[in-house]
Amino acid sequence: MVMHAENFQVYPEALGPGTEVGTWRVVERLGVGGFGAVYRVEDMARPGEFYALKLALRPGDERAEREVTLLMVKAVHPNVVRFHGCGRWPHPQTGYLYFVMDWVDGRPLDTWAEEVNPTFRKLAQAAAKVALAFHALHGAGVRHRDVKPVHILIRESDAEPVLIDFGIGHYVGAVTITEQTVPPGTLHLRSPESVRFHRANHGRPGARYEYQPTDDLYALGVSLYRAVTGHYPFPPHLPPDMLYLAIEAQTPPAPADFNRRTPRALSDVIMRLLAKKQLERYQTGAELHAALMAAVSFGRSVAWEASLFEWEDVEGAEPVPGDGARRRIRRPEWPTCSATPPAPRLVLAPSLPFVRRPARQDPGAVMQGPSAGVPSRHRRVYSPVLVVAVLLVVSVGLVAWGMRLLERGAVSDEKVPAPFSEVVTLPAPLREVAPVEALPEAVPATAPPMVEATAVAAAHPAAMTNEDAPVKKESKPSASALKKVGMKAMGVAGACLNLACSGPQVRPAPPPEECPPGALEAMEELGIELGDAQVFVFDVIQGEPHVITVHEGNATVRTGGDWKGLPRGGLLYGKLHLADRVYGRFTWLRVNQGRTYPVCIELLSSRRERGLERKPGSDADSARIWTTGYANPVDHFE
Template identity: 80%
Template sequence: MPLHAENFQVNPESLGPGTEVGSWRVVERLGVGGFGAVYRVEDLARPGEFYALKLALRPGDARAEREVTLLMVKAVHPNVVRFHACGRWPHPRTGSLYFVMDWVDGWPLDTWAEEVNPTFRELAQAAGKLALAFHALHGAGVRHRDVKPVHLLIRRADREPVLIDFGIGDYVGAATITEQPVPPGTLHLRSPESLRFHRANHGRPGARYEYQPTDDLYALGVSLFRVLTGHYPFPPHLPPDMLYLAIEGQTPPAPADFNRRTPRALSDIIMRLLAKKPQARYATGAELHAALMSAVSFGNPAAWEASLFEWEDAAGTESPSGDDARQRIRRPEWPTSSSTPPAPRLVIAPSLPFARRLARGDVKASEQEPPPVAPPRQQRLRSRVPVVPVLFVVVVGLAALGAWLLEFGPVSSAKGSAPLSDVVPPPAPFREVAPKEALPEAVPVTAPPMVEAIAVAAARAATLTKEDAPVMKESKPHASALKKSGMKAMGVAGACLNLACSGPQVRPAPPPEDCPPGADEAMKELGIRLGDAQVFVFDVIKGEPHVITVREGNAIVRLGDEWKGLRGGGLLYGKLHLADRVYGRFTWLRVNKGRTYPVCIELLSGDRKHGLERKPGSDADSAIIWTTGRANPVDRFE
């Protein structure tokens, strides 16, 4: 028998099953917040169809009215919960406002991470879609202001992320509701700048914090940190004053520093989201999306296909859903110290002549160079002895080393003899890093993702950078030193120098490579046929086509709408390879509607030749090319 409001005292936060609210029947209560209660309801006109109904706890609540305006008009997006109907109950004029939305059967973002244990690729794709949703909302003047894992749902049916609960949301032009300096929210998800404003303006009448898109993106970064590590960057249980100080002044450990499975590029992106200054974060959701897609595209596929956590046996324990859990994630422990290995050091044999001079103190203090400072994000080879800056001493030492090797064989040390390859450590293995635009402090966040000279890609492991390679210039002291060492030693020293500072060479063409998973299906869905090459232009180009200078690394090109599935065109994300020609391989396509698809598209010149022609004036590290060409869909990069 249906329950009617006139038969009992209405309590909006505790409606029983069977209660009829307008044309909806309550099935169960989903949750209660500070301003409203949410119920799963059934449509009386269509039995079996279920929705979510939110009922304001108090009649005339301006928050509920603003939330209806947001969902019905302002915050319309495929990854935002969809609005269906609204009304007042129990009286159509004086009752509490209610509105009906999709019932999203899914997991909160952190619960999804711990129960499903998805791959890093799946997490990056979900985060990228949320980033585009925020980009669209912020562009419409909407601020969510309560971003946290429980409001970021992953729908069970299709694993799509859905943003819910705009209860304290706001939009440009909306009336002010509260009298507080900062809007309501969850303390451990507030941005550092909002806390600074609150501290500086507490008690000042009329002071209002202007919430920015970077506040929402900061809270998204906190949520993703929680997902990747099982911890919040700043413990919510701290006393408020300590939590204030931590958020404003402390930098948490990077996710990759204690969840070692995390790709470094993803860890860097999240740390940029948590930057203390809003100018150092991504300015828009579109920038965040581009950084995530680039990181996935250019990273080690095996690392991105790994699950977020390790599984461990949990037989006999109860899962959050109430079932007997056979497995559960192994939550990483909060790090107590850094375990980053130290930079490799160059060990120089103590028997070298100039090393003996240094050990005896024969070299004047004024001739000795102070210890070098390692630049950020690079590993430098360091010596156990001071380095003499005068270049001829380096040449003399190398020449003497060559002669000594010819006379006595392998380098000797206190631990016995070892080949030279054991004394000079091999280059550090390639570490996956975020694209330049994804790193904190790398570039101003207002800068476009590419400039006319495209950012240089990370150097290959076996290649020394120009900064690492010594600069050699012929001069009389060098020549005399070599002459004294003999022609035999000069030949060996020359070989050593060539190994250390060989000039940049034109790289070979990239090897064959498989397309990313799902590219074939996505291109079919978009109506992109193999071999159907269409015109592209580099995304930064304005005006008529001309020539530009590019470097090896990440690139973005813009497509027209020639392919039938691309109404309004789209952006291709990929990488340029410099060889005899400039080869482009693009693995992600973002259409103007905001969706992102894996693709497999290579660049052809205007006359449909493989790769783009290098124009006169190109060198080994850069190429001058025409700004347009053809984007050719393939089933494998050859």
């Protein structure tokens, strides 16, 4: 049955089979992205010829117009999907922009690697062709900006790689569409320099990262890493701040170190693509092509002819293309040790002479004994406690010493030494400092103030009052003088107790923060309006609402289904910040269909106040809160 758009409400992301768009008939939907839907269509003038049609989700979408320009004029290459025509639908002037491309019958790079399990030689040859395509595109001023395995299709007929989806691509001279610090893109494929720029300039008006050819090549390196190991170098499911920190500071294990089948030369090429410093990576696609060809040419033939992964026979598995055997790959296990060099050993200040220094052990050794696994912030408190204990012992000793003098009349004609007439300096407590790369990005948690080296102040003898000055006595010291000695000693101990045993330190409220890139656009697409707060509940909670205990850090809440365009709600991922209230900032939304969007949502109490009220029983490291409240969309975090 032929469907005519004029007769019903148009939903460009949900066209049914048989819908006519221009001279093309929809066969099936291939996928929906943030800004367009892709369909497999048939040319009605040539039945049996199939193409891919991409339809913008909004009329007048500048992204779609720029992609048409790229494919039609700028990004013309044998390894780039070919452009065939464009138009508007359902109205030729005001409708949604669409354009038609080749329908590439093939698999994404990572799926091809796991389902076909090609040899390392074939993978390197495909990667080398992609590198040459990038060399040509970059030379023409084109930047793809969203290179990832699903955008590199390996054609079924000839194993040729084809670059697709230039939806957020850019070319020299194109008008900037967004005002974000960094261009839109996929978080776990961003380069270290773009992450570093984002961290340093996020929220600064006019700050704009200039995307470079090396950014595309870095993302290609991430894609090749995924192809030869079955894993991404940095897990995509990490919260954005942790993911950014890993990209900027951590070195992933080399592919050859856990997929032992990988030729070392290929592993080295991939690791150079992932180097933290831009100048240490390949600067052009031609350089990368030459490196891959050299690696294949001079390597051991038997290693390059091996398949990427080992096979294992599995009952009920999909037949392998070519031989029809029912088997699947054996994915290598991710190493348990990081390849990041250890931080320099921290030199601690000298400890108290009567506190035994722990024996030095190898940094890689596993901690044994009852304190194993105890966070360092719990182990830190022992030094101040020892200091307080020592002060108490000294105070009691001074009082006992004075009492003995009183009993024995030992002062006679000698001066009674003024207690604490000299400045007594307490050793600073031992500190353990986390290395910079272990600190989270978006949670500048302030550690409780440590007890610094404390000087017990005493007046210089010349400034003492007559009452405090030492005097000569013919017999016993007066009871009032000894009372003052004891009171001063106990006062010192009390002051130290107040310093070391004060109440819980309340962290400051989190500082203002801008929304993550693309959040406002994604919320608009989903129909989530600013200020339209909806009920949430913590995802792990079942049954009636009640009071729970939470800690600072990652959290997940489930939203209700009242947002327009999001009828069944979804899961929000973000962080809780403990301060005078519990502030929640959530930056990712996973809808029930499985797609994930950047968002900018904060938590409100049941009274619609920013932050959740801390209930009795809360302390510095945890908070008792109600399980429900409101999730409020905002344009920035206050």
